[in-house]
Amino acid sequence: MAESSSERSSKPSFLGRGSYTEAVRIGQILRKETVGGALLVVAAVVALVWANSPASDSYFALRDFSIGYEPWHLELSLGAWAADGLLAIFFFLVGLELKKEFVAGDLRDMKKAIVPVAAAAGGVAVPALLYVAVNIYSPETLSGWAIPTATDIAFAVAVLAIIGSHLPSALRIFLLTLAVVDDLLAISIIAFFYTDEVQALPLMLALIPLALYTFLAQRFRRFFGLKASAAWFILLPLGVAVWALVHASGIHATVAGVLLGFAVPVIRSQASGGPNAGPGLSEIFEHRFRPLSAGIAVPLFAFFSAGVTIGGWNGFTSAISDPVGFGIIVGLVAGKPIGIVGITWVVTKVTKGELDKSFKWIDVLGISLLAGIGFTVSLLVAELSFGPESTDNATAKVAILTASVLAALLASVVLRLRNRHYRKIEAQESVDANQDDIPDVYQQEGNRQEQ
Incomplete structure (x- = not known):
């Protein structure tokens, strides 16, 4: 018996507005993030060219130059400062964005959250399993299983800008959600699987400034009123103290960034434009830190991490045919789309849902291929897996760069094929017949925005 229109309309819709x-x-x-992605790509290219030029020794000397205060365990190379310090800013924004999505964003609705969250989990699990399958007979390289699990949102958005894609808002939200949940899973993996020895005392001491930071952040308006400068004067030093103590504990310091992001309050009325809307602390921090992360922190990390001596064509082919390199490429280029599309299809079938009528499964495939760009966090995990000076780390870097470029090219082909359709959706989403500054499609029955 054919389904009635009422039965079809009652089905949960995936990728709806x-x-x-x-x-x-x-x-x-x-x-x-588009600007940050462009800077990231430029920084990586400069590092690669420099590291393979006659002046390569100066690049590695710069990367390995140490600075800092040794009694506090903070005498680090510039490369380590970029990985441990600057990326903490990036992960602070990850924690902030994830909390905002689940407190005030569309993902606070479990029906909307289940598909992208499950898809992100599939996009982490399948690449890891494929890497393990390739390296199963090489126990010394199995520690790199988490390298192909990451998604670099800045790089991915830069690709969208380069190919001129008119990706609809539903697909953009899906991509960002995938990347943010992916980053949360990555930082959890780093915390649990890439921490060799934990120093209990610094970790316990870190709880003191973290608790004070959380207390003051939650009562931002009571203690500081609307003066953000007063909050900065107290909260920023507390955040630095948390970072330093977590670093001293042996846990990767980027974990501190996520914890500090989670501690910042998100008020639903502020994020959704309610009657009491106004710049809360999360909005203030995002406004201040996102340019710093996208414009400085991530590009500098890419510059210090992407530089690897390839060794010509022979060195390149050797790297991508090595179990480490091949496992990473298979994981990112094939594992990501298999995991994301596969889990999305399974969840929609289990929940008896369906794709929004505006999209097809090829659109999900295009996004999942774009999610195979695993640049920034993959480079970080590679260093944690094998050590910055190891041959396997160099091999991993070549594979990460190769896989990211391949994923970008494949995604570009798929998304460009659908670009004409995306233009039509973009045109529909720009119509505002009643001139109330809200496009009409967002006010249709069953798709009204929150007031």
């Missing part, structure tokens, strides 16, 4: 405020917020974030 969310609220207009969410679409606007995600659009603003991705526009900022």
Whole structure:
């Protein structure tokens, strides 16, 4: 018996339009990440050219130059400062964004959250399993299983900008959610699987400034009123103290960034444009830190991490045919789309849902291929897996760069094929017949934004 229209309309819809405020917020974030992605690509290219030039010794000397205060365990190379310090800013924003999504974003609705969260989990599990399958007979390289699990949102958005894709807001939100949940899983993996020895005393001491930071952040308006400068004067030193103590404990210091991000309050009325809307602490921090992360922290990390001596064509072919390199490439280029598309299909079938009528499964494939760009966090995990000076780390870097480029090219082909369709959706989402500054499609029955 054929389904009635009422039965079809009652099915949960995946990739449907969310609220207009969410679409606007995600659009603003991705526009900022586009600039950061371009800088990231430039920094990586400069590092690669320098590391393979006659002046390569000067690049490695710069990367390995140490600075800092040894009694506090903070005498680190510039490369380590970039990985441990600057990336903590990036992961602070990850924690902030994830909390905002689940407190005030569309993902606070479990029906909307289950598909992208499950897809992100599939996009982590399948690449890891494929890497393990390739390296199963090489126990010394199995520690790199988490390298192909990451997604670099800045690099991915830069690719979208380069190919001129008119990706609709629903697909952009799906991509950002995949990347943010992916990063949370990555930092959890780093905390649990890449921590050799934990020093209990510094870790316990870190709880003191973290608790004070959380207390003051939650009562931002009571203690500081609307003066953000007063909050900065107290909260920033507390955050630095948390970072330093977590670093001294032996846990990777980027974990501190996520914890500090989670501690910042998100007020639903502020994030959704309610009657009491105004710049809360999360909005203030995001406004201040996102340019610093996208414009400085991530590009500098890419510069100090992407530099690897390839050794010509023979060195390149040797790297990508090595179990480490081949496992990473298979994981990112094939594992990501298999995991994301496969789990998305399974969840929609289990929940008896369906794709929004505006999209097809090829659109999900295009996003999943784009998620195979695993640049920044993959480079970090590679260093943690094998050590910065190891041959396997150099092999991993070549494979990560290769896989990211391949994933970008494949995603570009798929998304460009659908670009004409995306233009039509973009045109529909720009119509505002009643001139109330909210596109009409966001006000249709069953798709109204929150007021």
